[in-house]
Amino acid sequence: MPISPGFRPARTHAALGGEFFDVVEAARFPQHILRHREQRWAARVGLDGLSDAEWIAHFGRLEPLPGSFEQPLALRYHGHQFRHYNPDLGDGRGFLFAQMHDLEDGRLLDFGTKGSGQTPWSRTADGRLTLKGGVREILATRLLEALGVNTSKSFSLIETGEDLQRNDEPSPTRSAVLVRLSHSHIRIGTFQRFAYLGDAAAISALLAHAVRHYIPEATAEAEPERAALFFAEVCRRVARMGAQWMAAGFVHGVLNTDNINITGESFDYGPWRFLPTYDPKFTAAYFDYGSLYAFGRQPETLLWNLARLGGCLLPLAGETDLKARLEESLHGFGGLVQAEFARCVLWRLGLKPIEAERDAALSGLFFTALLESEAPFERAFFDWRGGRIRDYPHAAWAPVRAALAGYERAAGDHPHFEGPGPATLLIEEVEALWAPIAESDDWGAFHAKLAQIEMARLAYRGGADT
Template sequence: MPPSARYRPDPRFLALGDGFADVVAPARFPVHLLRHRDDRWAARIGLDSLSDAEWERHFARFEPLPGNLPEPLALRYHGHQFGSYNPALGDGRGFLFAQLRDAVDDRLLDLGTKGSGATPYARGGDGRLTLKGGVREILAAELLAARGVDTCKILSVFETGERLWRGDEPSPTRSCVLVRLSHSNLRIGTFQRHAYHRDVARLGALVDYAALHHFPAARRGDLAGTTAALLRLVVERAAATAAAWTVAGFVHGVLNTDNLNITGESFDYGPWRFLPAYDLGFTAAYFDETGFYAFGRQPSAVLWNLGRLAETLLPLAARDVLEDSLGAFEPAFHAAVRRAFLDRLGLEPRGDAADDVVMDACYAFLAARRLDLDRFYFDWYGGEASAARALAGPAAAHYVHPEFSEVRRAWAEHLPAAPERLAHSYYGGDAPCSLLIDEVEALWAPIAERDDWAPLAAKLAAIRGVAALHGRDPLQDMS
């Protein structure tokens, strides 16, 4: 069956010309066992009508989609990794497979892969992804989307029948290939590569491409003006994502410049964690011994990376204008944190200083008590409208502490944003929908031990239920 009428192929990347990617061949896998297919997002891009056999041909064998890129493209980029520049990077185990339009908002979207085989940038790696890594990517993207974080979507995962050896998993371990859907695969490191080679023409081409296809509001009559406007919009988008991570209690783990794209979606979920308790020093990666990318350092890490992007654009625009664009980060971050915080707490914004007072009081309390962030948001969704429920719950001892009286005074004048949600069975339950590391391991264990995917399916259903309750189901946009 061909794709539906909503399928709108739009392979624009080739228009950039040479020097941006390498044509590569996908790996050939022993088996193709479909483990995950997101038909909600497939529907938005017109691929839900594909049969299982067609899905396998396109997303495990990587036969081109109709009217799309004729061959996979491993994208070229560089990057700062934990502050050190590395010019040997690029798509090492993934490629750009297709580009198409979103049927809802007409955005250009990229389909990229992970675990699809070694490329010229594999640096000695096998180009594969572990099945556990694929499961972790699914979980991270699903819960982040449910919490209102701009994230890539995991469209497909096939188990591929190979045995992999890894130092951070019991080995041999199972393998998979993943397809993710995102707004763009252009990373900060993409610009860094061409700045490193002093290739001003290709830098200009990247700016034009990004403005045309991702930030049309940045387009000006001249390249310098477009460059400065583009940087400002990228800064604002990145600030919003960093703010959303803060409110979600999410720790990415590896915020290198090659892991930040210009459209702000978070992606590449390796050693991610959600906070077990509010702790600015919490780190996700076992190898981050100095806390380089600790939870509380994520906003400054993102800003530092944006500074590296601004440096690459110096041949195209004046320094003072680029610095002015960078200066948009802090006010944008603060405004986005406030919006996301009130949204997650279910309170109507007042639009004045009272909003900051609520946020500051809550974070001071959370830091002092080292409280479970998910539990706090769950218990007090809607503010005082949830008082009886919160004070009868398992964290009640925290809420009768004298320090909490300041929090309740701060939000006393804020109305609940959606009081009808409190009647939902989710808020009548015992616990929030969360994903601490112990639960992630518990979801993986039955898959590893007896190939039992039922607990994972149940968890994804629960997460999607929370997303729908809070108006974040991708199919709701199509109604």
């Protein structure tokens, strides 16, 4: 049975109207070689029964999924890129291909593409994705999910048989089309576009759409109240995402406003990195010359981006105190990040929370020890899992040992944490995984790494396949 009878397609985004997107066509590729299919998440949307040929038809040739869009939609948005406003953005090498509902929790989900061809927003680019870029995105999303980050899923990767020229990797290089599964592609930059155009009616329509389909916590009759509740919830979700990145030692690399969506789901991975050791100044993107998006500056950057979203909502204020409500949410952002960070660190350490102040102190001591001892970031979480007292000789670990007194394991041991070491994806490892693919089309190391990451995912969840 190719498509499950439970598959619940949608075309919700189309109801917003043509001001929000451009109807486009997918590129035609000379070749289609299936390199990755995310079977676990395919089951969540009712597409796990597709044959490889059917999979390629939908996610390589991009033939419509029944009940969703007949033609893809290239989404329109603006954004601040490294804090410089750019009104010429939009889906330049991707589009919204289909929508459907998660069969487990009912959420509205998107299939968004990367490398699917040129659109009206491509400017001078070719609209393509390198195979290496697709491989890197799969690795990033898999490990982030394992480490507890709310992230998009790399649903499909199909090699497409073209030679691409790039200035940041040896060329010609191989091409691919990636399909991403996400909980919304509505960005801060989507709101910014209509604020730039002075279109308050479109902002109002976008807010109503977002609340109805993604942020039900903001349901309210009066629009200013709806805007205030919406903004508060987006701040909460983005704070949680930022805290998850910090606890995972992850550097996104390009935190432009068009890369932050309203659901607080991490997505769109370019020059990402994981920390080798804790270093607040560690920067992922080689072109981030001022280290604007360094690891330690990520919460600050998210707050700056949220302030841009708040400004877009001000035309909806009427005679109310909406501005004060929005500022209140911004002022509370730091506290939200700190609380979520403590929760994430305890989750990673496999410990039951005790009390907010004490939990925050433990998380702070752990990161102080990471900084002062220069211990390998991921190895330290692995070694201290479950409150195990390790013989780390640096004096900074003594307060951690003392702070662990009284904490209980949140779950029993898992074989992964008794194994040789954690699942990691430092830049050298990523390059080593790519080398045999580039040289001899050998995908063995890549699949072995995915298997290791899957073991870590199950271990962090106590063995439950969720």
